[in-house]
Amino acid sequence: MTTRNECQDSGDEPAALLQPSRRRFLQSAAAAATVGAAPHLRADAQTPAAPAARVPDSVPPRPVTLTVNGRAYTLQLEPRVTLLDALREYAGLMGTKKGCDRGQCGACTVIVNGRRINSCLTLAVMHEGETITTVEGLASNGVLSPVQRAFIEHDAFQCGYCTPGQLCSATALLDEFRNGTASVVTADVRTRPARLSDDEIRERMSGNICRCGAYANIVAAIRAAHEGGGQAANVRSIVHRMTDHGNA
Structure with a gap:
């Protein structure tokens, strides 16, 4: 004859099997994540490293003669030096101002061959042989x-x-x-x-x-x-x- 306790035990067993423990759930999730990431890890390991970018050789300065306010200035300039920087940093003519350095404010305006330009937007080497007038002139x-x-x-x-x-x-x-x-x-x-x-x-x-x-x-x-x-x-x-x- 089946006792009352035996009936209760047989009814509880399926419920316990349907409720896995928290530890078992975490172990299963970790295993699934590891399996899913494995192909990506192998792909990353097989990708060759990109070659290092080659640093371009710097162009050495060369003499550039600028005629500013009636005076000839022979300056040692790299080709990338702007007319504004050449006037301020090399010729020592600090009257011309650097404002936005993008040709938007006009603070660096000078007169070249009678025409006003933004000196921050042009290179000094482009103005050899031209007449440049700054505020000092x-x-x-x-x-x-x-x-x-x-x-x-x-x-x-x-x-x-x-x-x-x-x-x-x-x-x-x-x-x-x-x-x-x-x-x-x-x-x-x-x-x-x-x-x-x-x-x-x-x-x-x-x-x-x-x-x-x-x-x-x-x-x-x-x-x-x-x-x-x-x-x-x-x-x-x-x-x-x-x-x-x-x-x-």
Whole structure:
């Protein structure tokens, strides 16, 4: 005769078999992961190592002669040196500023053969035999140019970092206008602009950014220089005037 205890034991046994232990489950999962990763491990072991990248031989510097502000500079430059770095780091002309170094701000503007360019976007070796003018070359024999004088009279700068590029760009702008070069806002590009309006100035100076926001005074200064309001002045007299104004 089957006892009560025997009936209970026979009923519990299948339930125990259907509930594996936690240790057995973990062991099975680990074994499955190992089997699945084995083909990938063999493939990685059989993949040959990529050859080491060959470092290109450096090009030695060579003499490059640049004519800057009427003076010849013979510099030992690598072909990859930009005109901006050549002026600042090799020729010692620190007036030209490095702003974005990507041709977006205009702080590095210089004049090459009468044409304004971003010196950070061109190589120095490309300008041998050309005439380069930086902000240091705008004044002549201690006398400020009309554009420089107008910038001072109209307070066309604040921190002054962008000012060298602004001055070079404005100087070239006036020459371009006198030569009849049209701009995007010129009514008829087939004829010379009738006058140098504020819209013309803003468009032609759009490549030069002033982060201080002195745009209104910059436009006024260029207009004054164009109309003859920015007459040449002695550098010492201007500095003396600014010093007195600061002391007042």
